[in-house]
Amino acid sequence: MNPNLQKLHAYPFARLGGLLADLKPQQPPLSLALGEPQHRAPDFLVRAMQEEATLREGFGRYPATEGTIGLRTAISTFIAQRFTPARCDPDRHLLPVNGTREALFSVAQALADPGERPLAIIPNPFYQIYEGAALLAGLDIFYLNESSNNQWNAAPQALDTQTLKQVGLIYLCNPGNPHGRVLSEQDLTAWIQLSQTHRIPIICDECYSEIYDDEANPPPGLLTVAAQLGLSDFNLCLVFNSLSKRSNLPGLRSGFVAGDPKLIEAFRLYRTYHGSAMALHTQSVSTLAWQDEDHVVENRALYREKFQTFLSIVEPVWPMQRPSASFFLFPEIPVIRGLAPQDDEAFTRWLFEHAGIRVLPGSYLSREAEGVNPGAGHVRIALVEAEAQVEAAARRIVQAIAESS
Numbered sequence: 354m355n356p357n358l359q360k361l362h363a364y365p366f367a368r369l370g371g372l373l374a375d376l377k378p379q380q381p382p383l384s385l386a387l388g389e390p391q392h393r394a395p396d397f398l399v400r401a402m403q404e405e406a407t408l409r410e411g412f413g414r415y416p417a418t419e420g421t422i423g424l425r426t427a428i429s430t431f432i433a434q435r436f437t438p439a440r441c442d443p444d445r446h447l448l449p450v451n452g453t454r455e456a457l458f459s460v461a462q463a464l465a466d467p468g469e470r471p472l473a474i475i476p477n478p479f480y481q482i483y484e485g486a487a488l489l490a491g492l493d494i495f496y497l498n499e500s501s502n503n504q505w506n507a508a509p510q511a512l513d514t515q516t517l518k519q520v521g522l523i524y525l526c527n528p529g530n531p532h533g534r535v536l537s538e539q540d541l542t543a544w545i546q547l548s549q550t551h552r553i554p555i556i557c558d559e560c561y562s563e564i565y566d567d568e569a570n571p572p573p574g575l576l577t578v579a580a581q582l583g584l585s586d587f588n589l590c591l592v593f594n595s596l597s598k599r600s601n602l603p604g605l606r607s608g609f610v611a612g613d614p615k616l617i618e619a620f621r622l623y624r625t626y627h628g629s630a631m632a633l634h635t636q637s638v639s640t641l642a643w644q645d646e647d648h649v650v651e652n653r654a655l656y657r658e659k660f661q662t663f664l665s666i667v668e669p670v671w672p673m674q675r676p677s678a679s680f681f682l683f684p685e686i687p688v689i690r691g692l693a694p695q696d697d698e699a700f701t702r703w704l705f706e707h708a709g710i711r712v713l714p715g716s717y718l719s720r721e722a723e724g725v726n727p728g729a730g731h732v733r734i735a736l737v738e739a740e741a742q743v744e745a746a747a748r749r750i751v752q753a754i755a756e757s758s
């Protein structure tokens with residue numbers, strides 16, 4: 354058996370299941386734990402998926418790893434409009450992937466060179482796939498602590514040259530999960546400069562890039578900044594995005610990777626053997642999804658309303674701030690009589706028992722590094738359910754906190 358499998362950590366939702374297994378909540382369970390979009394999949398895409406000719410074609414043919422030119426052109430148009438001045442050549446800079454998760458994982462298998470560069474930098478807290486990807490690729494991990502003290506944003510300048518000589522991959526998450534912080538153009542510039550100086554590929558997970566608060570201020574993307582810096586071929590930069598959050602299609606398994614053509618070509622070769630080509634009917638529907646922005650604007654409006662509803666109810670008893678992007682809140686836990694302060698596991702159990710609400714302990718999304726676990730003392734709240742449920746959850750939380758004091 355691959356010995357690196359032993360290094361993998363239990364997945365946060367498996368740990369959450371274990372944490373809450375013995376509890377009988379006083380109210381019917383309602384989950385704010387999972388980051389799975391629950392808004393309705395766009396009708397025009399559901400209809401498109403039902404077209405017989407599309408399905409017959411999709412069912413009847415092996416798809417190519419590089420995808421159809423139609424899909425790659427739609428993605429490159431999306432990038433040109435959303436991440437200007439970046440321009441992607443559909444033949445050189447892009448590949449379709451089956452959601453960002455598999456691609457964020459498999460890219461490490463394709464690009465890692467543990468003998469030469471045995472370390473991967475990943476943010477801490479993180480999306481756990483980065484950690485598993487690096488470990489299974491035979492890399493050790495440098496956990497880059499991001500905390501509420503540095504606004505969940507660790508400056509790359511803090512990394513020393515000796516460490517950087519060992520680093521073969523840098524994972525970034527922008528906007529970030531679990532906290533929704535957005536890296537500015539300046540932050541991204543610093544990361545790109547570091548990557549150029551030390552010749553380290555950046556794997557930038559942008560799957561929340563289209564879920565943001567201010568219509569006039571979308572989060573900047575890595576390719577935008579690379580192009581502004583004159584890297585029109587995106588040297589050492591790769592971005593990963595998908596339709597899961599943008600278009601409420603988490604089950605379609607459709608996304609893309611874009612950037613440096615040398616890395617894209619290596620990844621294409623790897624994927625040919627891995628067998629991760631996207632089904633043709635998925636590609637057809639995905640093409641339509643990337644071509645339409647109206648449903649994405651509507652989607653953002655729904656999240657805006659839910660944040661407003663949730664925060665207007667909860668904030669008076671449990672202060673927290675809406676991040677400028679993503680559908681998460683990552684507040685410090687409130688002080689509850691009888692519970693140890695900062696114990697996010699104990700608070701998660703308490704909230705489930707007294708209000709039936711599931712949230713995710715922050716310490717399940719991070720590791721202890723340099724003596725601290727930066728996610729500890731926080732919980733992640735995902736506002737993915739319908740507004741009525743989000744409102745009901747907020748009322749239950751407030752009532753439970755009020756009754757505890």
Ligand SMILES: Cc1ncc(COP(=O)(O)O)c(C=O)c1O
Pocket residue numbers: 388451452453454455480526529530558560594595596597598603608
């Ligand atoms: C930060 C982050 N990256 C990637 C993913 C995977 O998304 P998908 O594979 O659906 O694109 C998720 C899913 O929750 C996520 O939170």
